[in-house]
Amino acid sequence: MVGNMLDDIPREEYLYKGNTACAGCTAMLALRYILKAAGKNTIIVNPACCSTVCQGSFPKSAYGVPVLNIAFAAAAAAADGIASAARNKGKNVIVFAGDGGTVDIGIQALSGAIERNANILYVCYDNEAYSNTGMQKSGSTPYGAITTTTPTGRKDSKKDIDFIVMAHRPAYMATASAAFPRDLLKKTQKALSIEGTKFLHIHVPCPSGWRYPTEKSIELGKLAVRSGMWFLYEYENGKVTLSPPTSAALKKPAPIDDYIRLQGRFKGADIESMKREVELGMQRIRGLVQ
Numbered sequence: 001m002v003g004n005m006l007d008d009i010p011r012e013e014y015l016y017k018g019n020t021a022c023a024g025c026t027a028m029l030a031l032r033y034i035l036k037a038a039g040k041n042t043i044i045v046n047p048a049c050c051s052t053v054c055q056g057s058f059p060k061s062a063y064g065v066p067v068l069n070i071a072f073a074a075a076a077a078a079a080d081g082i083a084s085a086a087r088n089k090g091k092n093v094i095v096f097a098g099d100g101g102t103v104d105i106g107i108q109a110l111s112g113a114i115e116r117n118a119n120i121l122y123v124c125y126d127n128e129a130y131s132n133t134g135m136q137k138s139g140s141t142p143y144g145a146i147t148t149t150t151p152t153g154r155k156d157s158k159k160d161i162d163f164i165v166m167a168h169r170p171a172y173m174a175t176a177s178a179a180f181p182r183d184l185l186k187k188t189q190k191a192l193s194i195e196g197t198k199f200l201h202i203h204v205p206c207p208s209g210w211r212y213p214t215e216k217s218i219e220l221g222k223l224a225v226r227s228g229m230w231f232l233y234e235y236e237n238g239k240v241t242l243s244p245p246t247s248a249a250l251k252k253p254a255p256i257d258d259y260i261r262l263q264g265r266f267k268g269a270d271i272e273s274m275k276r277e278v279e280l281g282m283q284r285i286r287g288l289v290q
Contacts, residue, residue, distance in 0.1 A: 008182070009033075009036060009181070009182070009185060010036045010037070010039075012036060012039070012040075013032070013035075013036075013064070014032075014035035014036070014038075014039075014040065014042075014063065014064035014065055015028060015031055015032040015035055015062060015063060015064070016062045016063070016064060017062075018056065018062055019054045019055070019056060019062030020053060020054050020055075020056055020062070021050070021054045022206075022207065022208050022214075023207070023214040024205075024207040024213075024214030024215065024216075024217045025050070025054070025204075025206070025207075025217075026127075026178035026179070026204040026205050026206070026217050026218075026221060027050055027051060027054075027098075027125045027127060027178070027204040027206070028051070028054055029178045029181070029204075029217075030123075030125050030176075030178040030184060030202045030204055031051060031096060031125070033178075033181050033184050033185045033188065034094065034096070034123060034184070034188050034200075035063075035064070035065065036185060037185050037188035037189045037192065038065075038092045038094060038121075038188065038192060039092070040064065040065060041090070041091050041092060042065045042066075042091065042092040042093075042094060043065065043066050043067075043068065043082055043088065043091055043092070043093050043094070044063060044065055044066070044067045044068070044094055044095075044096055045067075045068045045070055045075050045078050045079040045082065045093065045094070045095045045096070046067055046068065046069050046070065046075070046095075046096055046097070047069075047070050047071065047072045047073075047074070047075035047095070047097045047098075047101040047105075047106060048069075048071065048072045048101065048132070049096075049097055049098035049100070049101050049132055050098060050127070050131055050132040051096055051098070051125070052069055052132075053132060055067060055069075068082065072100075072101045072105040072106060073101075073105050073106055073108065073109060074106075074109055075095045075097050075101060075106050075109065075110075075122075076095060076106060076109040076110045076112065076113035076118070076120070076122055077109045077112065077113065079093050079094075079095045079113070079118065079120040079122070080113050080116065080118035080120060083118060083119045083120050084118075084119075092121065092192050093119070093120045093121070094120070094121045094122075094123060095120060095121070095122040095123060096123050096125065097122070097123065097124055097125070098124070098125060098126070098127065098130070098131070098132070098138075099124055099125075099126040099127065099128060099129070099138045099139070099140035099161075100129075100130040100136075100138040100139075100140075102122075102124040102126075102161065103124070103126075103138055103139040103140045103159050103161045104138055104139045104159075107161075107164070110122060110165075110199075111168065113197055114165065114168040114170045114197045114199070115168065116197075117170075117171065117196045117197050118196075118197050119195055119196060119197070120197060120198070121188075121191050121192060121198045121199075121200065122197065122198065122199050122200070123199075123200045123201075123202065124161065124199070124200070124201045124202065125178075125202045125204045126140050126201060126202060126203055126204060127204050127205070127206035127209060127210075128140050128141050128142060128145065128158075128206070128209075128210075129141050129145070129147050129206070129209055131206050131208070131209045134148050135147050135148050135208075135209040136148050136149045137149045137150045137154060139158065139159035139161070140158055140159060140161065141154050141158060142154065142158050142229070142274075142277070143155075143156065143157055143158065143273065143274055143277045144266055144269035144270060144273065144274050145265045145266060145269075146264075146265045146266070146267065146268075146269075147209075147265070152268070153266070153268065153269050153270075157277065160284075161201065162175060162201055162235075163284075165199045165201075166235050169238070170196070170197045170198065170199055170235075171194050171195065171196030171197055171198055171236075172190065172191050172194045172196075172198040172199070172234070172235070172236050173198070173199040173200075173201075173234070173235040173236075174187040174190075174191065174199075174200055174201070174233065174234040174235065175200075175201045175202070175203070175230070175231060175232050175233055176188075176200060176201070176202045176203070176232060177202065177203040177204075177221050177222075177224065177225055177230060177232060178202060178203065178204045178205070178217075178218075178221055179203075179205075179217075179218045179219075179220075179221025179222045179224075179225070180221075180222070180225070180232065180243075180245060183232060183243055183245075184202065187200060187234065188200065190234075203221060203224055203225075203230045204221075205217045205220045205221050205224070209265070210263045210264070210265045211263060211264025211265050212262050212263050212264065216262055219262075220259065220262055220263070222245075223254060223258055223259040223262075224259060225245045225246060225249060226245065226248075226249050226253065226254040227249070227253055227254045227255065227256045227258065227259045227278065228249050228250070228253045228256070228278045228279075228281060228282050229256065229259055229278060231246045231249075231281070231285050232245055232246040233246060233285070233288075233289075240285075240288040240289050241289070242285070242289055246285070250282060250285065250286065253278075253282070256271070256274060256275055256278055257271065260274065
């Protein structure tokens, strides 16, 4: 495929057609590129989340690698155990967990795994709510967003899991977006080349929960980054490096209104308060790289 822009992306597929994801699901798009980066020598650990359902019904599976389905709170501990087993030396052990199972229910096991410097890659795919169980608010739900447990919109700030993880000083941490697959692929490859605990936090728009047309998933993902609703960066050896889309957004962000108006979950939201939240987030990120 000479001249094709995607020449540097592996052709092998380990996420198969026929998975039971919702139309427009970007979590499965993210997993597709993670598995392309990791290859067949990989074991996935799945706590309860959307991706557990997307595997399909036993005895068939849409995943081309072994998967351990585990309780919400135990994913990081289970992955550490798998990675520590002699027979799994050299294998990529990857947790693929939602924001509810990471930011809330699984945070204790994640903290312990980082403290032990477990040789795992922990991936949090973040659709900003408990989407698999009816779109309840999670710690990662943004200010103003409507969920089934915040029917008039969230009134406080989301939990900053990235700063919490960075406080643990992991071997490597990065943020990514399903809307920027090449950036996601490269960060996954880099993470898997490093010994110790790695954390990858991926923004994954959810059409069914965010209430937007399925064909808008990638557009929304890009707008989230360009407006400052989501930042792309890496943390390694105590240093934060911004990815190009976020560097550009900090200089000239896209109007947040472009991002908000496409989603039903922000109906009636206090736009000015959301803009202040975004500006505060930008100030924190600028402070990291100064």
